[in-house]
Amino acid sequence: MTTASTDRRFTVARLSVPAWMLKVEGLGKVYGPHDDRIVGSTGPEAGTAKSPINGSVVAAWNVSFAVAAGEALGIVGESGSGKSTVLRCLAGDTSSTTGSATIRLADGDVSLLDADAAKRRRLRIDTVSVVYQDPAEGLKLNVTAGGNIAEPLTAAGWRNFGKIRARASDLLSRTEVPLNRMDDLVRAFSGGMRQRVQIAKALANSPSVVLFDEPTTGLDASVAAGVLDLIRSLLEEHRIAAVVVSHDFSVIEMLTQRCLVMQHGRVVESALTDQLLEDPHHPYTQRLVAAARA
């Protein structure tokens, strides 16, 4: 036990290295009116995210983490634990109630959460990309694979047809989409190939941060393994700070070095991914790991 806790302290020390690219502090999202008492009435101890006082839902509260360039952080938990809420707040798909999120770019820090809607969309073009579980959310199905990639490129000011084509075919070949499918509508693609196109689109403008929301959940096992391989090699290749949200420990294990466990809107445990799987401390994590290993 002594060695284990020493290890854990060593981990904490490593977590505080200042070379973060994405830093989230005290992120919270509450649906409905709230105060300290209402927030306090929810969480793992209370066994619910819905306040018995007024019915407000504390979807996420006091979530903090930092991710370095070239690192992937996992957020794991069962449905309704708040992990997707955290991701959607960071993506700008929903507004947060409290907290801050900062991206450190070469030319200074950018605050994600207090940017207005227009600024958020601009950040989504070249700074923060999202890969959704459902490719239909991230892609236009009635547009070709190349056209889908052309969208963020033209949004970032690309106006040269040849260069757009070259960039799109480069990205599609890196995500292992056959180039003879480049000019086919995404609607005609299989689930796995749609997901590869979505990943190619997410990488179009070399973002600093990529958020993955259950990237392989809709895929069958062998296709999912291929997509996971691809994501892992892309994360190694690019100096991207990645956040991977999944209920599936095998995804978290394969892609991430560190992870948070969420339950009822709170982080109940955070550790190196290997450690967490070998030696889960929180009873909820133990249950999750046991279920995944069963």
Added chain:
Amino acid sequence: MTIDELIDERSNTELLDEFAKREIRRTILSAVAIPGYQVPFGSREMPVARGWGSGGLQVTLAAVHTDDIVKVIDQGDDDGVNAVNLRRLITTSTGSQETSVADEADIVQSRHRVPEDGLDESSILVLQVPVPEPLRGVERDMRELARMHAEADYSRMWVSLYEDKVRNGVITQTTGYPCLVNGRYVVATTPIPRWDIPRLHDAPFITLFGAGREKRIYAIPPYTEVEPLTFEDVPFEVEDADGAHCALCNSSESFLVSLPNSSTWLCSDTDWCRRNRKGNA
């Protein structure tokens, strides 16, 4: 009020009352102040069906003065049925004069064409617009359209041009080619051919677009930048009749249209063609 007075009142042939004119003029002023922005207006009932030039008609009726001279063309033709009827409606209801010569006209109302010559700083070109929204083909949600214009987010328009080029090898969109006005708003230059697009750029005349069915007015003020959306490496090209000549005036310099099922080409602008034959175009 006596019956006689009422009859006298009825004999007033104006189609727009003074309040309506004022509203449309104010809309036009807003449109000129924000080049390319589609300003909503309270499109009135006109004695022509919506979609048959009711927007252009209202703009003309609000802008025309009794001393003005009006030219109306349909597809470049002064003698088309629509052109004749609209011109009669305008001149008889406002007391303005008519002409077929663009140079003599104060206001030119048109569907499909910018006259080949004769428009200067004193001219107003009024275009009848069926679909004022250039992004209609890529987005249907009105709120999303408003957002895209507000943020000048035209990437989906570029994607549609990209897709057109990928599918067809060339950009096939002919009439209503999307243009960036004054570096800010993308407009539908509907429904004039590509041929006329470069003639809107930095033009000395003012162009007013009226869409009656869609209740929108927008404008290109004089000497305003009008830039067709074009990839750097895919030059913008106008229609090319491939060396054809007008069968009447022998011109190859004007916008030509071919007769159906025939290799005969004619000038689209009939008045210009007539003058060209007399040697004074």
